Amino acid sequence: MLTSDPSSINPTDDKIVHKRPPAGPAELVHKHLRTGEFWRTIPAYKDVDEATFLDHIWQGKNSIVTIDRLIETIQGLASPEFIEDARQGFLRAPMSVRVSPYMIATIDWNDPYNDPIRTQFLPLASRLRPDHPMLSLDSLHEQDDAPVPGLTHRYPDKALFLALDVCPVYCRFCTRSYAVGTDTQEVEKVALNASPKRWERIFQYISERPELEDIVISGGDMYQLAPAHIKTIGERLLNMPNIRRMRFATKGPAVMPMKILTDNNWFDALIHVVEMGRKMGKEVVLHTHFNHPNEITWITERAMQRLFEKGVFVRNQCVLQRGVNDDPETMRLLVKRLGHLNVHPYYVYLHDLVKGVEDLRTTLQTAINIEKYVRGSTAGFNTPTFVCDAPGGGGKRDVHSAEYYDRENGISVYTAPSVKEGQYFLYFDPVDQLGPVAQARWKDPVIYNAMIADAIEKARAYQP
Numbered sequence: 001m002l003t004s005d006p007s008s009i010n011p012t013d014d015k016i017v018h019k020r021p022p023a024g025p026a027e028l029v030h031k032h033l034r035t036g037e038f039w040r041t042i043p044a045y046k047d048v049d050e051a052t053f054l055d056h057i058w059q060g061k062n063s064i065v066t067i068d069r070l071i072e073t074i075q076g077l078a079s080p081e082f083i084e085d086a087r088q089g090f091l092r093a094p095m096s097v098r099v100s101p102y103m104i105a106t107i108d109w110n111d112p113y114n115d116p117i118r119t120q121f122l123p124l125a126s127r128l129r130p131d132h133p134m135l136s137l138d139s140l141h142e143q144d145d146a147p148v149p150g151l152t153h154r155y156p157d158k159a160l161f162l163a164l165d166v167c168p169v170y171c172r173f174c175t176r177s178y179a180v181g182t183d184t185q186e187v188e189k190v191a192l193n194a195s196p197k198r199w200e201r202i203f204q205y206i207s208e209r210p211e212l213e214d215i216v217i218s219g220g221d222m223y224q225l226a227p228a229h230i231k232t233i234g235e236r237l238l239n240m241p242n243i244r245r246m247r248f249a250t251k252g253p254a255v256m257p258m259k260i261l262t263d264n265n266w267f268d269a270l271i272h273v274v275e276m277g278r279k280m281g282k283e284v285v286l287h288t289h290f291n292h293p294n295e296i297t298w299i300t301e302r303a304m305q306r307l308f309e310k311g312v313f314v315r316n317q318c319v320l321q322r323g324v325n326d327d328p329e330t331m332r333l334l335v336k337r338l339g340h341l342n343v344h345p346y347y348v349y350l351h352d353l354v355k356g357v358e359d360l361r362t363t364l365q366t367a368i369n370i371e372k373y374v375r376g377s378t379a380g381f382n383t384p385t386f387v388c389d390a391p392g393g394g395g396k397r398d399v400h401s402a403e404y405y406d407r408e409n410g411i412s413v414y415t416a417p418s419v420k421e422g423q424y425f426l427y428f429d430p431v432d433q434l435g436p437v438a439q440a441r442w443k444d445p446v447i448y449n450a451m452i453a454d455a456i457e458k459a460r461a462y463q464p
């Protein structure tokens with residue numbers, strides 16, 4: 001045989017040299033979603049068939065809002081100590097409790113204390129920590145930057161429209177606990193109900209500001225908006241010549257994905273607005289909020305596929321939380337799994353300073369470490385930006401861009417030249433994550449005010 005004859009070379013004869021080591025199971029685990037009728041392990045759902053579990057009305061009606069309902073639902077699955085801990089937690093939490101059956105069914109009840117989904121939705125008294133001394137209820141100053149109640153205009157060309165104050169579930173860590181949910185024993189809320197009359201002033205303001213191009217419709221959660229209201233908001237905004245982009249924000253896909261499969265009126269209203277926008281050359285997308293890979297099951301995959309087929313672009317905004325997703329491997333898995341479903345991981349937020357959830361916050365250093373690990377593990381466009389929403393209204397800042405970071409005392413200083421020029425914005429690591437000497441300093445206002453002044457001084461000195 002003549003080796004110079006090209007037809008004699010069979011490409012399959014040449015063994016391919018694999019330079020990367022073979023992929024271990026960890027590199028493929030993002031593709032393996034929970035299958036089957038997994039909810040049947042919950043005593044109250046053992047006879048619930050697929051059609052019922054996928055029914056969004058059934059999910060809404062069977063959501064857990066009281067401790068008694070929780071006990072009825074899980075029956076003997078959790079220990080009496082856990083139930084007592086939750087009973088005290090429900091009483092003392094600043095946020096109302098509301099958990100969908102879907103979320104209850106994704107909790108690992110063999111270990112509810114450490115389960116990432118339990119941690120986000122069911123408060124336990126034993127986990128409560130004192131709030132940070134520098135915490136205030138509306139730490140992001142959303143109300144200070146609101147020209148009209150329910151509209152925050154902080155950035156030059158985009159604004160945040162709080163269309164309503166209810167959600168399909170209530171998250172313990174909610175930044176808007178000043179408004180969202182019903183009053184609790186700890187907090188009396190600002191009223192932002194779903195009312196076309198209230199929205200009129202907001203529409204008027206937006207139409208009077210030609211620089212506004214981009215509106216985030218949030219709340220609360222647009223999952224709870226009636227189809228007619230989705231159309232009203234969508235059409236009103238799209239018909240304003242200044243508006244070029246809109247995002248509907250909802251936690252729904254993460255906590256009740258079946259609504260996308262079974263609430264056809266709601267789905268059709270969303271698609272109507274998306275398609276209307278597309279014809280006008282305007283972008284209408286969905287922003288959602290997955291925090292842990294266990295929130296994603298075969299039901300989520302089907303729901304995301306329904307949106308994808310209709311050309312609805314979905315982005316994810318995740319909150320970094322201690323005991324939920326604050327280890328690099330969990331975050332990498334979440335990012336890969338979202339990419340698998342065609343959901344673009346957009347942001348990971350450093351947990352805001354929120355009342356009553358100090359146990360969930362991490363240090364800035366944790367965010368920096370995880371970002372380093374995640375970047376490089378998948379497509380750049382599927383790699384989230386890790387941000388700190390700077391307390392005091394500085395807006396979202398890249399975690400790596402702190403002007404100064406006092407790691408010992410947990411104080412970071414940011415500037416935001418295009419948002420509020422000349423101001424300094426401070427983020428504080430949770431005190432219980434600091435060393436004992438630093439913890440003692442945070443007990444004395446004279447000492448900690450001096451530390452803060454010193455951090456700002458250092459930031460000022462480093463600036464060009």
Ligand SMILES: *Cc1c(COP(=O)(O)O)cnc(C)c1O
Nearest residue numbers: 152153154155158159160216396
């Ligand atoms: C987050 C946010 C926006 C949108 O910001 P992006 O970085 O574009 O996602 C707009 N207004 C307010 C007040 C916000 O908090």
Ligand code: SF4
Nearest residue numbers: 167170171174220251
């Ligand atoms: S869904 Fe969003 S607005 Fe509603 S409680 Fe959760 S974080 Fe807050």
